């Protein structure tokens with residue numbers, strides 16, 4: 148009896164192009180809270196109150212307080228075996244293949260750690276929802292490295308743009324904001340050209356990102372899902388592996404992380 152893992156491994160072995168779409172679940176074992184699971188961020192905060200342009204217009208201090216808290220939390224986290232396995236696999240296969248909804252930067256750190264002196268680019272993800280460690284000017288759009296200590300005491304003490312004086316915001320995509328058209332087009336094109344879309348640690352509820360794996364299926368490719376629970380994509384998956392990303396990915400991708 149072939150196990151689901153063996154079935155998934157043989158699909159990947161036969162594939163020419165494997166792309167992955169990751170969500171907050173791949174960072175859970177690194178200590179970064181997910182959004183919708185038990186203890187998730189949206190359990191104690193309502194996304195409409197913190198992750199929308201209206202919320203930022205209405206109460207920039209509270210939005211900045213939440214993002215500064217998350218920035219500090221993420222700064223103390225490290226990539227886990229799931230990030231490392233995906234990075235090794237991407238470097239081995241070549242060609243940009245990691246698409247992430249996450250803004251925590253852990254895939255990029257794993258890419259640098261896995262590549263050593265070599266070019267990490269194949270393992271650097273397409274970040275469809277932006278990056279929490281970058282700021283963007285809400286007036287002129289200038290992007291800068293994230294301000295380290297945000298003073299949320301007053302609107303005047305929040306970070307402002309050196310170029311035009313406009314108020315800075317975290318460089319992430321909020322609800323009801325369009326994604327960067329070039330970034331999301333690249334993500335869909337990458338998935339369209341793939342034989343397999345490996346979907347890891349996402350509830351597959353947020354669009355348009357959650358639709359990315361469907362273009363692989365529409366072209367006759369496979370979805371392999373790694374999650375702790377079923378999602379709206381599970382019924383489209385050729386194999387659905389229940390388990391933690393950090394446990395499943397090294398054996399699924401045949402990556403030995405012991406050294």
Ligand code: BV8
Nearest residue numbers: 170171172181182183248322323348349350353354391392
């Ligand atoms: C837009 C901000 C249009 C950054 C986030 C249909 C089509 C198009 C849009 C919509 C649509 N329907 C509704 C919309 C609007 C909306 C949307 O999708 N709403 C949903 C909630 C219904 N979409 C938007 O607003 C998008 N913009 O469409 O604009 C437009 C066009 C033109 C002009 C104007 C507007 C913008 C979406 C981006 C929102 N920003 N975050 C930040 O602060 O982080 S979304 C937020 O959710 C995060 O970015 C996150 O990445 C994303 C998805 O969540 P997940 O990553 O999946 O995390 P979650 O906690 O949900 O799930 C974790 C999973 O992991 C679970 O399944 C769990 O079982 C699993 N897990 C846990 N531990 C492990 C594990 N798995 C493996 N191993 C483990 N150890």
Ligand code: ZN
Nearest residue numbers: 284287308311
């Ligand atoms: Zn500016």
